[in-house]
Amino acid sequence: MGQAAQAPSGTRDFLADDLRRRKAAVAAVSEIFERYGFDPLETPAFERLEVVTGKYGEEAANLLFKILRRGAHEAGGQADLALRYDHTVPLARVIGTHGSKLPFPFKRYAIGPVWRADRPQEGRFREFVQCDVDTVGSHSPLADAEIVQAVADGLEALGVIDFRFLVNSREALRGLLEVYNVDTFLSDGVLASLDKLDKLGAEAVVTELTERGISATTAERLVTDIVADSPDLIRAKLETNPRGKQGLADVDRLLELTGDLEGRIAFSPRMVRGLDYYTGAIWEVEAAGYPGAVAAGGRYDRLVAALGGPEVPAVGGSVGIERILAVQEPESGGDHGLDVALTVLEDSGGELLRLARELRRHGLRVGTYLGSSTKLGKQLTWANAHKARVAVIRGTEEQSAGAVTVRDMTSGEQQRVADADAAQRIEELLRD
Amino acid sequence: MGQAAQAPSGTRDFLADDLRRRKAAVAAVSEIFERYGFDPLETPAFERLEVVTGKYGEEAANLLFKILRRGAHEAGGQADLALRYDHTVPLARVIGTHGSKLPFPFKRYAIGPVWRADRPQEGRFREFVQCDVDTVGSHSPLADAEIVQAVADGLEALGVIDFRFLVNSREALRGLLEVYNVDTFLSDGVLASLDKLDKLGAEAVVTELTERGISATTAERLVTDIVADSPDLIRAKLETNPRGKQGLADVDRLLELTGDLEGRIAFSPRMVRGLDYYTGAIWEVEAAGYPGAVAAGGRYDRLVAALGGPEVPAVGGSVGIERILAVQEPESGGDHGLDVALTVLEDSGGELLRLARELRRHGLRVGTYLGSSTKLGKQLTWANAHKARVAVIRGTEEQSAGAVTVRDMTSGEQQRVADADAAQRIEELLRD
Incomplete structure (x- = not known):
């Protein structure tokens, strides 16, 4: 097709x-x-398109699925949503x-x-x-x-059990850049570059930083220190700067309050996020x-x-x-099989559907054979394919006796039960 | 805004x-x-637009929300989804x-x-x-x-308990139209008109039928018989027509198989559905x-x-x-309040968050006061607004005693409990 x-x-x-x-x-x-x-x-x-316009930056704007205006407006080719x-x-x-x-x-x-x-x-x-x-x-x-x-x-x-929160803070990162004498107006761009360390590697990021106007020496020292991911080293530097100190305090407060995560949360100077809308503590989880x-x-x-x-x-x-x-x-x-599969033989089906409804009212998942075969073997194959735990058979003999045969699909054992007792017997069987 | x-x-x-x-x-x-x-x-x-095009009829086609092609194609104003x-x-x-x-x-x-x-x-x-x-x-x-x-x-x-299935069949309806000598090529239109009986009333539908080319006498007899909604009357007519007989058999088989719905399902000649894609038994439920x-x-x-x-x-x-x-x-x-509201006073919050997490692990819904007031009264008002059943207070006294005060928000009763026993005591209180 x-x-x-x-x-x-x-x-x-x-x-x-x-x-x-x-x-x-x-x-x-x-x-x-x-x-x-x-x-x-x-x-x-x-x-509405005006709600999202200008909110995501240029790259994201191209990824919006826009909806065409409707009716007479459709021909204009304009979107409004x-x-x-x-x-x-x-x-x-x-x-x-x-x-x-x-x-x-x-x-x-x-x-x-x-x-x-x-x-x-x-x-x-x-x-x-x-x-x-x-x-x-x-x-x-x-x-x-x-x-x-x-x-x-x-x-x-x-x-996901084996995870670790890496915590940092935008203020700490900005403070760190101040320690390295990076101009404030460059800091968003510098953080965006540092965010790519995992993807690009240290060397490429140093190049990118120099292209942004950072001196080669500063760029190299900065990248080396970040890559070292040494909390003590960075802590010492941050303590020398008011902004860095504040950021570090945010980080430490979060670590203190989430103390019961124990070894699974830590200050990680290497964790830089490029999105400039963060203002305080930031974190990422690796697992x-x-x-x-x-x-x-x-x-x-x-x-x-x-x-x-x-x-x-x-x-x-x-x-x-x-x-x-x-x-x-x-x-x-x-693994979501049927609890009970009802085969459909000579019986017209009315009695079976009544049994099915009773079982369903008790919360069981019950399927009825809806195919065209009248052969029991084929119908039991269907029951197996649906992982039925119990099959119910009501042939001519059962019908005239007002009974059903209940088959345990795992063991293959069968027993005949009167219609009135069928639901209870089946539930007992499924409980075992 | x-x-x-x-x-x-x-x-x-x-x-x-x-x-x-x-x-x-x-x-x-x-x-x-x-x-x-x-x-x-x-x-x-x-x-994809081609999957839905031509599938819904003209009226519905105008109701589709179409999505503009993206990227360079966007300017073309064409939709593809x-x-x-x-x-x-x-x-x-x-x-x-x-x-x-x-x-x-x-x-x-x-x-x-x-x-x-x-x-x-x-x-x-x-x-x-x-x-x-x-x-x-x-x-x-x-x-x-x-x-x-x-x-x-x-x-x-x-x-919805007090409901009733109204059953009919497209074949029965078509057979009925044959009994009234309505031309086959008119039958879809005639059924669409009859479907409006509830909305327009008998007179308007008779007019519509005559406009479709049915004689006034036939239109009136047909509408009168349908409106009468008499299963016996219509059954007698359907028995005289092979198509009608087949349709009636479909209806009766469905009624037989769903016998356990008892008084809540019945053949209803007045139930006509205009959608021409139905082929067998059809039904509608009124409640x-x-x-x-x-x-x-x-x-x-x-x-x-x-x-x-x-x-x-x-x-x-x-x-x-x-x-x-x-x-x-x-x-x-x-009515989805908090089980437990944690007030936040002099305590730094770390011990409270540990208690909160323990309670949450036991399935309780626990809120922490996140506002700026340090007054207990204000915080208890907050707890009340969130329908909290229990409030937890940890002021200076409690803190130095390594304990919390647990307040039953319904009775106002309070008791002091050691930190280690707090979770258990709160759960007992909520069980009562």
């Missing part, structure tokens, strides 16, 4: 096993966020829309698809789930700590067996206003649920 | 209480469908895409948003949830009966207190092929979950 029969490029159809696994992951993380007192929020799949690119711009918009109706601080989580017209490639999709948790309206360091703990528990709920970061977050006190919302402090985190699910994929197999 | 601060026209932000209610409804219906052996399916939010308009076209496409990988018969449910650019009005949205359950690949009347039972149980799970139909469905053996899938029989139903939620809205209040 050609390309038209496929899901659009970069998107996926989720069939039963995969979808159940994804739903279970979302439910597990949601449950954790609920325990932390976060409330769910769901915004529309699209926003765009699919959700993340959960953050909608969050800022919601705070503007519902302000006084929201509890403040507003603690919300959002787990749902976002859409980006990235070039599709291995493991990268145009429709994928983002999992965000944010507290808007609190300056308290407890809010930062709560996000870190919620993300840590969320990762554990997803089966054994997973490429890149499995979660990231930090404080961004100016972002909500920058995105069109009111002036409110905010702190948040994001769990890389797609990345985690992708790594776990090969391990988890779907 | 003007219009830009609002969600797009016809869409909604779902805040916590409402969203939890919606999620609970979806979970309840999903659980029922699972018990019937249906598997979940989730398709992308959008399909469209948001999902329903779950049926994606189902037909999935059968084409994944054919051999799917278990057959393919029993799936899909509960998720669809998008239609209808004129927004009271109770009608441009983004709304559709809840579909379908069996593709079975001719068995058991498949029809299973859908009816699953929908009945689904309605009950949604709290006391709900406007219009709360569910509908039937057999549509030619639809999958017509939508671009292979030639396979199919039967399905749809539960009007938005309609049901809209009616129930005023009744259900949100």
Whole structure:
């Protein structure tokens, strides 16, 4: 049927096993966020184009899926809506829309698809789930700590146990640049370059820094010190600078408040994030067996206003649920068979459907044979294919006796039971 | 902040209480469908434009949200994708895409948003949830009966108890038209007109029928007989016509197989559905207190092929979950408070966060005060606003004693407990 029969490029159809696994992951993380007192929020799949315009920078703007105006306006070829690119711009918009109706601080989580017209490639999709948790309206360091703990528990709920939070702070990084006499107006660019250390390597970053106007000596010393990732070395330098000192205090307060993460959280001078909207402590989580970061977050006190919302402090985190699910994929197999398979022979089916409904009312998963074969063997093959634990047979003999034959699909043992007792006997069998 | 601060026209932000209610409804219906052996399916939010083009008729085509091509193609103003308009076209496409990988018969449910650019009005949205359950690949009347039972149980799970299935069949209706000597080529149009009886009334429908080329006498007799809604009268007429007889047999088989719905399912000659893709038994569910139909469905053996899938029989139903939620809205209040509220006084917070994490690990919902007040009274007001059942206080005295004060927010009773015993004592208190 050609390309038209496929899901659009970069998107996926989720069939039963995969979808159940994804739903279970979302439910597990949601449950954790609920325990932390976060409330769910769901915004529309699209926003007005003017809400998103200018909010994401030029590169991202090209990745928006824009929706054509409708009816008579369609011919104009203009868009007025765009699919959700993340959960953050909608969050800022919601705070503007519902302000006084929201509890403040507003603690919300959002787990749902976002859409980006990235070039599709291995493991990268145009429709994928983002999992965000944010507290808007609190300056308290407890809010930062709560996000870190919620993300840590969320990762554990997803089966990611062997992880480590790398903590740094934008103020500490800016203070460090001051220690190296980097001009303030260069610091955003310098941090963006340092953020690429993992990707490009030290040498390339030094070159990039000199191109940005940093002297070769300074660039080399800076990169060497960052790459060394020595907390003591950097701490000593930061203590000499007011900004650095403040940033370090933010980091240390977060470490103190999340003390029960023990060895799984530490100050990491090497952890630089290029996104310039962070204002306080920032962190990233690395986990054994997973490429890149499995979660990231930090404080961004100016972002909500920058995105069109009111002036409110905010702190948040994001769990890389797609990345985690992708790594776990090969391990988890779907195992969602039927509890009971009803074969359909001479019986008209009415009595079987009544039995089925009774079993279902008791919470069992019951399938009825809907194919065209009247052969028991074929129907038992069907029952097996659906991993049925018990099969029910009602042939001519059973019918005239007002009974069914109940077959244990594992052992092959069979027993005849009167219609009235069938449901109870089957449940007993499944309990064993 | 003007219009830009609002969600797009016809869409909604779902805040916590409402969203939890919606999620609970979806979970309840999903659980029922699972018990019937249906598997979940989730398709992308959008399909290739050519997959949907020509599938919905002219009126619906104007309601599609079309997505502009991206990058260099954007300027052309052309669309290449469209948001999902329903779950049926994606189902037909999935059968084409994944054919051999799917278990057959393919029993799936899909509960998720669809998008239609209808004129927004009271109770009608441009983004709304559709809840579909379908069996593709079975001719068995058991498949029809299973859908009816699953929908009945689904309605009950949604709290809709007082309902009634009105059953008819496309073949019976066509046979009836033959009895009245209506030309075959007119029958689709005539059924579309009869479908409007509730909306337009008998007189207007008679006029419409005569405009379609039916004689006034025939139109009046036909409408009178349909409006009478007398199963016996219509049965007698259908028995005289082979097509009518076959249709009646389909209806009777469904009634027999779903006998356990007792008084809640019946042949209803007045139930005419205008959608010409139905081929066998069709039904609609009316429920006391709900406007219009709360569910509908039937057999549509030619639809999958017509939508671009292979030639396979199919039967399905749809539960009007938005309609049901809209009616129930005023009744259900949100009641999702905190189990435990932690106030934050002189204590640095580290010990409190450790206690919080322990309580959360035991499944409790725990909030930490994140505001700026250091006054206990204000913090207890916050705890009350969040419906906290227990508040925890750790002031200077408690801190030096290595203890917390646990306050029952209902009775106002307080007791001091050592840090080590706090979690256990709080859990006991919440169990009472």
